[in-house]
Amino acid sequence: MNKEELIEQAKQARLRAYAPYSKFQVGAALLTASGRVIQGFNIENAAYSMCNCAERTAIFSALSQYTSSEDHAFVAVAVVADTDRPVPPCGACRQVLAEFCDPQMPVYLSNLKGMIEETSVSQLIPGAFTKHDLDKQ
Ligand SMILES: O=c1ccn([C@H]2C[C@H](O)[C@@H](CO)O2)c(=O)[nH]1
Numbered sequence: 001m002n003k004e005e006l007i008e009q010a011k012q013a014r015l016r017a018y019a020p021y022s023k024f025q026v027g028a029a030l031l032t033a034s035g036r037v038i039q040g041f042n043i044e045n046a047a048y049s050m051c052n053c054a055e056r057t058a059i060f061s062a063l064s065q066y067t068s069s070e071d072h073a074f075v076a077v078a079v080v081a082d083t084d085r086p087v088p089p090c091g092a093c094r095q096v097l098a099e100f101c102d103p104q105m106p107v108y109l110s111n112l113k114g115m116i117e118e119t120s121v122s123q124l125i126p127g128a129f130t131k132h133d134l135d136k137q
């Protein structure tokens, strides 16, 4: 599974977004160490604050559907939306990426124009608050 294939999977996932309020569809595709591709899309709610982004849907889906450590080890994620620039993940998703992914994990941001920005979790959220910050010593 290369970068372009993962982005294509995110594009396909985007078509299944549940976004009746914003009409802004986002797709994500998460590659696991076991070789699975877990798709995610944004899922909105009439109570707007309950909206869940594509990136978090993919991560939560992988964690909840699969059990092995390889299925929970993430290798890369692609995100696609119909934006002028490659779609940037929101702050909440950056924090969730920091919780479950290696800081060096590649993140492929893309749009329907075919633009691709290759970044990483640590670049998206430098100095993230993590579980290590909960240690008092
Ligand atoms: O990176 C992003 C940015 C936004 N959204 C969703 C949340 C909401 O449903 C809609 C508009 O913000 O897009 C995502 O899924 N991922």
Ligand SMILES: [Zn+2]
Residues within 6 Å of the ligand: 053, 054, 055, 056, 089, 090, 091, 092, 093, 094
């Ligand atoms: Zn988000």
